Amino acid sequence: MWNEIFSLTFLTSLLAATIRLATPILYAAxxxxxxxxxxxxxxxxxxTMIVSAMAAFTVSYFSGSLWLGFISAIVVGVLxxxxxxxxxxxxxxxxxxxxxxxxxxxxGVASYVYRIIFGxxxxxxxxxxxxxxxxxxxxxxxxxxxxxxxxxxxxxxAFLLIPVSWFLMERTTFGLRVKMVGEHPRxxxxxGIHVTLIRNIAVLIGGACAGAAGAYMSTAYMNLFTDNLVQxxxxxxxAVVIFSKFxxxxxxxxxxxxxxxxxxxxxxxxxxAGIPNQLLLMLPYIVTIFALISTSRKAEMPSAYTKPYVRMxx
Amino acid sequence: xxxxxxxxxxxxxxxxHKAANDHVNFTLRRGTIHGxxxxxxxxxxxxMNILYGxxxxxxxxxxxxxxxxxxxxxxxxISLGIGMVHQHFMLANPLTVTENIMAGNFRxxxxxxxxxxxxxxxxxLAERYKMKVDPDxxxxxxxxxxxxxxxILSVLFQDIDILILDEPTAVLTPSExxxxxxxxxxxxxxxxxxxxxxxxxxxxxxxxDEVTVLxxxxxxxxxxxxxxxxxxxxxxxxxGYDIDLDLQSTHECTGDCIALSVKDLTVKNDKGLIxxxxxxxxxxxxxxxxxxxxxGNGQKELCEALTGLRPVEAGQIYVKxxxxxxxxxxxxxxxxxxxxxxxxxxxxxxxxxNIANNLIIKEYGTDAFSSRGLLLRNKIKSHAKxxxxxxxxxxxxxxxxxxxxxxxxxxxxxxxxxxNGLPSVLIANQPTRGVDINATMNIRREIIESxxxxxxxxxxxxxxxEIIQVSDRIAVIYDGKIMGILPxxxxxxxxxxxxxxxxxxxxxxxxxx
Numbered sequence: 001m002w003n004e005i006f007s008l009t010f011l012t013s014l015l016a017a018t019i020r021l022a023t024p025i026l027y028a029a030x031x032x033x034x035x036x037x038x039x040x041x042x043x044x045x046x047x048t049m050i051v052s053a054m055a056a057f058t059v060s061y062f063s064g065s066l067w068l069g070f071i072s073a074i075v076v077g078v079l080x081x082x083x084x085x086x087x088x089x090x091x092x093x094x095x096x097x098x099x100x101x102x103x104x105x106x107x108g109v110a111s112y113v114y115r116i117i118f119g120x121x122x123x124x125x126x127x128x129x130x131x132x133x134x135x136x137x138x139x140x141x142x143x144x145x146x147x148x149x150x151x152x153x154x155x156x157x158a159f160l161l162i163p164v165s166w167f168l169m170e171r172t173t174f175g176l177r178v179k180m181v182g183e184h185p186r187x188x189x190x191x192g193i194h195v196t197l198i199r200n201i202a203v204l205i206g207g208a209c210a211g212a213a214g215a216y217m218s219t220a221y222m223n224l225f226t227d228n229l230v231q232x233x234x235x236x237x238x239a240v241v242i243f244s245k246f247x248x249x250x251x252x253x254x255x256x257x258x259x260x261x262x263x264x265x266x267x268x269x270x271x272x273a274g275i276p277n278q279l280l281l282m283l284p285y286i287v288t289i290f291a292l293i294s295t296s297r298k299a300e301m302p303s304a305y306t307k308p309y310v311r312m313x314x
Numbered sequence: 315x316x317x318x319x320x321x322x323x324x325x326x327x328x329x330x331h332k333a334a335n336d337h338v339n340f341t342l343r344r345g346t347i348h349g350x351x352x353x354x355x356x357x358x359x360x361x362m363n364i365l366y367g368x369x370x371x372x373x374x375x376x377x378x379x380x381x382x383x384x385x386x387x388x389x390x391x392i393s394l395g396i397g398m399v400h401q402h403f404m405l406a407n408p409l410t411v412t413e414n415i416m417a418g419n420f421r422x423x424x425x426x427x428x429x430x431x432x433x434x435x436x437x438x439l440a441e442r443y444k445m446k447v448d449p450d451x452x453x454x455x456x457x458x459x460x461x462x463x464x465x466i467l468s469v470l471f472q473d474i475d476i477l478i479l480d481e482p483t484a485v486l487t488p489s490e491x492x493x494x495x496x497x498x499x500x501x502x503x504x505x506x507x508x509x510x511x512x513x514x515x516x517x518x519x520x521x522x523d524e525v526t527v528l529x530x531x532x533x534x535x536x537x538x539x540x541x542x543x544x545x546x547x548x549x550x551x552x553x554g555y556d557i558d559l560d561l562q563s564t565h566e567c568t569g570d571c572i573a574l575s576v577k578d579l580t581v582k583n584d585k586g587l588i589x590x591x592x593x594x595x596x597x598x599x600x601x602x603x604x605x606x607x608x609x610g611n612g613q614k615e616l617c618e619a620l621t622g623l624r625p626v627e628a629g630q631i632y633v634k635x636x637x638x639x640x641x642x643x644x645x646x647x648x649x650x651x652x653x654x655x656x657x658x659x660x661x662x663x664x665x666x667x668n669i670a671n672n673l674i675i676k677e678y679g680t681d682a683f684s685s686r687g688l689l690l691r692n693k694i695k696s697h698a699k700x701x702x703x704x705x706x707x708x709x710x711x712x713x714x715x716x717x718x719x720x721x722x723x724x725x726x727x728x729x730x731x732x733x734n735g736l737p738s739v740l741i742a743n744q745p746t747r748g749v750d751i752n753a754t755m756n757i758r759r760e761i762i763e764s765x766x767x768x769x770x771x772x773x774x775x776x777x778x779x780e781i782i783q784v785s786d787r788i789a790v791i792y793d794g795k796i797m798g799i800l801p802x803x804x805x806x807x808x809x810x811x812x813x814x815x816x817x818x819x820x821x822x823x824x825x826x827x
Binding site for chain 1: 368402403419428
């Protein structure tokens with residue numbers, strides 16, 4: 001067994017799988033950085049991803065265009081998270097409960113709509129997923145090439161979003177506004193920043209990214225939709241945001257840790273490592289818990305985290 | 315020629331059933347400092363929040379340079395040249411000074427931050443009005459006085475003509491206050507008009523050109539400030555009757571027993587740095603020891619250490635001769651140590667609870683209020699009624715939620731709880747901060763009364779007048795060290811230098827440290 005683990009092919013395929021499994025978490029986490037920095041904890045990412053995954057698959061299946069499916073998923077993600085935006089910023093609902101509610105609703109809606117459209121079949125319908133695009137020259141580098149430069153286009157986009165997110169957050173007026181409303185909504189209001197608007201935009205950005213993450217699951221990572229396609233990646237993304245202390249670069253590190261633990265447990269199962277597979281399945285979730293325990297105490301949460309803003313309060 | 319900058323006519327604003335502003339008229343002349351005077355809850359802040367677009371009035375009109383305007387939001391107010399510095403600073407702690415100022419001052423359609431350019435502009439503006447700031451420091455690294463300067467700068471950045479300041483001196487030291495007033499004069503000379511909300515009479519006489527007095531949401535008069543106006547005139551306008559502003563303490567310390575003794579106490583602050591550096595003092599039964607000092611020199615940490623809320627690094631605390639070092643807050647409470655914390659809203663009270671429950675937070679488990687684990691509601695109720703009566707807490711009843719009370723009445727609830735049952739030691743940290751004159755006088759009287767009954771009091775206050783008025787002895791703290799202990803009735807001139815860190819030549823009681 002150990003011979004297998006330390007072979008170059010095993011390593012390469014393990015790392016390649018890490019990237020594939022990290023991508024959806026990365027997408028969702030980058031979006032949630034904005035949402036959470038603005039002071040909103042949206043635990044409904046998981047549900048948004050499920051609904052979007054279903055939308056992406058369905059649209060791709062009928063239109064034959066993966067990109068149309070991908071974009072539809074983003075639109076659906078925005079729409080779905082607008083419910084969260086409304087609940088948290090207009091109705092001032094308790095965000096944790098609103099998010100959990102939207103998760104349950106999302107899982108239900110996705111499988112309901114899927115069954116209306118496709119019915120119950122023994123073999124689920126399939127599409128051709130996003131193909132691998134090998135980047136010229138770069139993909140020829142040993143180990144690094146096949147791992148980093150032999151991926152599908154949505155994966156490349158996710159990686160490009162890291163500097164984009166950083167730039168948005170650190171170098172634009174929008175980023176500073178997001179930080180202000182998360183830190184001190186009353187001050188933001190007094191300074192003429194539209195708190196509800198900024199928070200809504202931040203939630204919708206999170207929704208769009210979660211939509212992309214969902215689309216990735218059903219049209220890039222897999223080529224079909226099942227009810228349990230999104231297995232906690234949304235929650236892991238929320239954990240990654242806290243682990244990364246809201247920094248896009250560190251969100252990549254966090255996503256890779258989760259992607260790696262997921263990939264590892266799959267590979268170990270595949271080669272029959274002699275560990276009960278139920279235990280292996282738990283690995284990514286155990287990593288989540290430990291990552292959170294080790295970092296969340298030191299994480300500096302925005303001061304107005306999960307607190308609704310009401311202007312008239314005395 | 316004098317012209318009018320703002321005129322507010324017949325402004326009415328209703329909160330719940332109560333009119334916070336009842337047909338109020340207010341006129342601000344250009345190039346003047348206008349004091350807006352009134353007790354807490356008189357509607358001063360409400361009126362200015364309306365001018366700044368934070369509240370929508372139920373009735374009334376606002377005229378700017380003679381033209382009627384409709385101000386629905388702070389954005390609108392800013393675009394009309396109205397800026398406001400709030401009582402609670404509107405600054406985000408983890409961001410830098412430049413970032414905070416930037417956040418309120420984006421140009422139209424600006425997308426990129428352009429930090430360097432902004433930083434330069436901040437420095438230029440600061441220089442113009444002779445204000446010292448470090449644009450790259452984080453807000454939490456700045457003192458309260460500096461934070462206020464940053465706030466004013468940030469508002470000035472908005473290119474405003476009218477500046478509203480809400481209780482600007484509440485958190486400042488005497489010298490910081492003087493600095494602020496110099497800045498305000500600079501601004502007025504530059505053509506700006508200023509409204510200063512306050513309940514401090516001296517400040518009005520010191521800096522204002524004109525004053526409008528509000529009482530119970532109504533305008534009770536407007537006066538030009540000249541030599542003929544006295545403090546007494548203003549105070550009777552403000553509260554509606556004459557009040558004795560000089561508290562003649564007939565108090566004399568009688569006890570000999572030492573109730574609280576601190577030896578070589580060393581304590582760390584939240585950041586892990588030394589907050590108290592080997593300090594020692596004693597307080598006798600029935601004695602009031604005033605602790606003077608600029609905020610943030612270890613007062614908070616001292617109070618917390620003396621009530622078991624903060625671990626002691628070195629040294630000892632003795633209560634009535636028993637070593638209490640390392641004991642927890644429950645032990646201190648059981649030994650009769652009472653505590654009026656600095657932050658009444660976060661630490662002192664459960665805001666969403668009613669008065670009755672707040673009054674028994676410390677004693678709910680005693681036989682007086684519970685039996686076999688069940689609360690005795692009737693006893694709690696009658697206790698609350700008694701306390702409301704005795705401490706003159708203005709509320710609709712013992713079921714009133716504490717968050718609905720004014721600051722002064724909230725403080726009375728704390729005092730009622732802490733002074734009930736004659737504590738042996740009372741630790742009072744800023745007991746009258748943000749409380750109106752009448753309540754302030756009452757609170758000071760209560761403290762003196764309790765010491766007459768034998769309680770040893772540590773009175774921490776940034777208000778020197780209060781310290782001098784009430785204390786038997788005055789200790790001065792600076793940078794975690796006691797600079798000296800002076801006799802009661804020492805003058806500001808004697809205390810002032812110690813507050814700035816000049817150690818007393820002959821400090822007998824701290825010498826051993």
